[in-house]
Amino acid sequence: MDQDQTAVAGAADRLVAAFGRHDTDAYFAAFAPDATFIFHNHPEVLANRAAYRALWQDWESSLGFRVLDCKSSARDIKVYGDTAIFTHRVETRAMFGGEAVTSHERETIVFRRDGGQWLAVHEHLSALPGA
Incomplete structure (x- = not known):
């Protein structure tokens, strides 16, 4: 793994870890x-971080949403200059309506080098076939 791939892996690790502990400030700061x-379980494209954060807050208040844990596997990183594509499988345990639910999905996160750090600029989450 080269230096850029290592840096992107670190950014992805921080993003996934913040999500997995429901640390909304750290999670949204990664974007x-x-x-x-684009989420398979939401009908609209969210045009910016503020729109996603508003949806997240709605899930919390209306559905009792809370992330309990998130595991990342089958990871791949491709770097193209100041852009990187990170793909992985995610297993997430979350609370919805007082019930713990486990989801199995695959995700693509596009990162952009911004002032020496890698920030996520696009996330696409899809259901894992057969899960």
């Missing part, structure tokens, strides 16, 4: 303000 989001 650029203009980041976009």
Whole structure:
């Protein structure tokens, strides 16, 4: 793994760890303000970090949403200059309506080098086939 791939892996590790402990401030800080989001379980593209954070807060208040744990596997990183594509499988345990639910998904996160750090600028989450 070269230096850029190592740096992207570190950024991805911090993002996944913050998500897994439901640390919303650290999690959303891993995304650029203009980041976009596509989720298989949400009908609309979220045009920026603020839109996703508002949806997250709605899930918390209306569904009792809380992330309990997140595991990342089958990771791959491709770096193209100041852009990197990180793909992985995620297993997430979360609370919804007082019930713990486990989901198995695959995810692509696009990172951009920004002032010496790697920030996520796009996330695409899809259901893992057969899960």
